[in-house]
Amino acid sequence: MEVRHQVVVVGAGLAGLRAALAAGQAADVAVVSKLYPVRSHSVAAQGGINAAIDERDSLESHAYDTIKGSDYLADQDAVELMCEDAPRVVYEMEHWGTLFSRTPEGRIAQRSFGGQEFPRACYAADKTGRALFQTLFERSLKAGVRVYDEWVVLSLAVADGAVRGLVALDLKTGELHTVAARAVVMATGGLGLMYQRTTNPYSATGDGTAIAYRAGARLKDMEFVQFHPTSLVGTNVLITEGARGEGGILLNARGERFMERYAPRLKDVAPRDIISRAIETEINEGRGLPGGYVHLDIRPLGLDLIRHRLSEIYDFCRTFAGIDPSRELIPVQPAQHYMMGGISTDNEGATSLPGLFAAGEGACVSVHGSNRLGANSLLECLCFGRRAGQAAAAFAARAGEEAFPAAALEEQRERLAAIRKRRQGEHHGVVRRELRGVMTDKVGTFRTGEDLAAAAAELARLQERYRSVALMDTGAVFNADLAAYLELGNSLDLAQAVVACALERQESRGAHARRDFPQRDDQRWLKHLLCRYSLRGPVLEEAPVRITRFTPKERTY
Amino acid sequence: MDEISFRIFRFDPSRDAEARYQLYRIRPEPGLTVLSALVNLREEQDGSLAFRASCRSGICGSDAMLINGRARLACKTQVAEAAGDGTVTLEPLRGFPVLKDLVVDQSDFWEKLVRVKPWLIPGPEPAPERERLMRLPAQQFDELSRASDCIFCACCYAECPMEGRHRAYLGPAALVKAYRFEADPRDAGSAERRGALDHPDGVWRCHHVFRCTEACPKEIDAAWAIQQLQRRLAARHLRLKGDA
Ligand SMILES: Cc1cc2nc3c(=O)[nH]c(=O)nc-3n(C[C@H](O)[C@H](O)[C@H](O)COP(=O)(O)OP(=O)(O)OC[C@H]3O[C@@H](n4cnc5c(N)ncnc54)[C@H](O)[C@@H]3O)c2cc1C
Ligand code: FES
Secondary structure, eight states: OEEEOSEEEEOOSHHHHHHHHHHTTTSOEEEEESSOGGGSGGGGOOSOEEOOOSTTOOHHHHHHHHHHHTTTOSOHHHHHHHHHHHHHHHHHHHHHTOOOOBOTTSSBOEEOOTTOSSOOEEOSTTOHHHHHHHHHHHHHHHTTOEEEETEEEEEEEEETTEEEEEEEEETTTOOEEEEEOSEEEEOOOOOGGGSSSBSSOTTOSOHHHHHHHHTTOOEEOTTOEEEEEEEETTTOOBOOTHHHHTTOEEEOTTOOOTHHHHOTTTGGGSOHHHHHHHHHHHHHTTOSBTTTBEEEEOGGGHHHHHHHHSHHHHHHHHHHHOOOTTTSOEEEEEEEEEESOEEEOOTTSBOSSTTEEEOSTTEEOSSSTTSOOTTSHHHHHHHHHHHHHHHHHHHHHHSOOOOOOHHHHHHHHHHHHHHHHOOOSOBHHHHHHHHHHHHHHHSSSEEOHHHHHHHHHHHHHHHHHHTTOBOSOOOSTTOHHHHHHHHHHHHHHHHHHHHHHHHHOOSOBTTBEETTBOSOOHHHHOEEEEEEOOTTSOEEEEEEOOOSSOOOOOOOO | OOOEEEEEEEOOTTTOSSOEEEEEEEOOOTTOBHHHHHHHHHHHTOTTOOOOOSSSSSSSOTTEEEETTEEEEGGGSBHHHHHTTTEEEEEOOTTSOEEETTEEOOHHHHHHHHHTOOSOOBOSSOOOSSOOOOOOOHHHHHHHHHHTTOOOOOHHHHHOHHHHHOTTOOOHHHHHHHHHHHTOTTBOOHHHHHHHHSSTTTGGGOOOOOHHHHHOTTOOOHHHHHHHHHHHHHHHHHHHHHHO
């Protein structure tokens, strides 16, 4: 099938749908998504969305907390823009129907979140992502947004240095389709599946980010991977920071509230990078529980609050750990959670590749710098998703109608034919498991040059093996084996980018903690690393950090 | 735990003339969910096994299937609990065309959802600059919040006896969605939704068997929500009769 739209959005999560709704105001737009929209991971977001809507709060304070949280690596003009837009975003979603939790006065309720001086996370119990996403989904149904669902995008079509559309695999039939477009918005979310321990879903393989990277777009801030302090031991599903925002505390094996030692002021609601490292330190120094975890205590909050404001958490604990958190301690450990880095964009979502725009977790404007604050990601998706959609529509209005380069389709056809023909070789599942192991062991919360170099060498070997892996299933209909094989290629390319940047950055900043370079070094490293794809591996470049009015200083909590 | 059997419905329309069941043996670790077992099976034993999954935490609604005959989410079902006599039987959701193995075509489900106009239809008064105030008694807010918990997994459709007999029936999830807006004080769309709801294949098809409520993995009382819609419509009919 060949279809044509002025703008095509890849991804139907919060960022993608918001981009599509915005672009649809001025252009003919369609969405391509490998999942049915409501299966997107945005629905899993729990805790909240930040906006300074209380009279006692201020945009400046939101911006300052975000920039300080980023360890001064965020681009300050972008942060200010996002924080200014935040109240509009939240009110718009409320007007469209989002069911936020309310204060007794009937206003939108807000709670404390890590690294913030004011309780500014607007929430809908502990299902904020679902509440926001459903509203957007409903709007997209109302607006009749065209969605090609269960199409896995494989590549961008590029000609004369500009994007002309994309090639996708239809899971239901196994056919390849082309979507010609004047502008493409990538919004394919996170990449956590490259880690063994992650809060991310099976679908988080960074597809769009890898596809854009291979097509020539620059990636940014790839060394900064966020580890959430509190994932449930076992399945690593997330226990929201909101649990601590409501008053939950962390305890080590001796029952000590250890965060008092690491962040005397904010304690259990310090930023994520700090708490994750504190937990790992407790465990490494023998104060963790056997098997490597600590406890989260939310018992004092009482059953009533837990069942109403932390209802999902209550359910998770019972379903996945068989415990009642109103009476028992929750076993938690850090796990990969979020990717700060992604396709490098400007404040309008434009990338280094003409016609390609990006938004959401797979993009990097750099509003999070080296460490994202909780509840800023949903905000980023809605704020920059809209801007990217608008900019893509404006770009499409200026661009002409160009032919779709046939070679783009041919290339994917050959690639699929080759892998389907291969009868012998190890299964790609083995390579995936090793990749996830390497990333968890060597590219985690604490890093060293030695580990990273070993990881780089290991990844090069895994790439080599990937070239000769085989499938178990060569069928056409719903071939999940083939999809997983394609996704693994994306994970591998991005893992190499993460490791190359992490090895390069010889300092500790935010989520990137090098034991061999424990200090932050503004002199040398107050800058972004950009990453360009080459067949020989990632090529690194540098870009300045944009500073407006917040001078970098030491980060204490 | 000892080895147990997974008995899985297999059907690939492009290769198979008819469906069959295939047996797999697995050795479950404590805490293993049916979904994790399926993922392991696919990665280690049989890459051709088709099922949907994403969040693995009961939030995205991808992996509804019949587990020992009952519609459930694979990610929220423990193998140890399902294994009972040593065998877990997995089949695609009842009432939907099978695309392959455990994957069904949900198009019909989505079309029904759209028919209830599942979006906020505000009244004529302009929206305030800030949020609309919303002061609902705690219990009412709770009911509304519960009704908005639907993850579109379609377990309720697979269990509903009316869905089985009347293909055109809107069904529990679509009606719960309608209730979620009808009960929202910010919504004024009753008149626009009435055509779909006040119809033999709308709310009146429900005969309160409560199978939807039992099946819902998010513990939404779907049957109760449908009853609320019936009451509202019945009250309106009585009012209209009274006026006439
Ligand atoms: C458990 C959890 C809780 C969180 N809680 C919070 C919170 O409380 N507050 C907050 O601000 N942030 C939170 N986050 C982060 C936030 O939810 C995510 O960063 C955000 O939702 C990402 O949205 P997105 O639109 O970029 O991507 P997603 O919602 O992940 O959507 C990605 C989309 O891309 C599509 N896609 C992917 N690959 C392809 C391909 N190859 N072809 C076609 N389509 C493709 C998918 O189908 C999907 O529709 C949380 C994250 C997790 C994991
Ligand atoms: S995988 Fe998302 S609900 Fe089970």
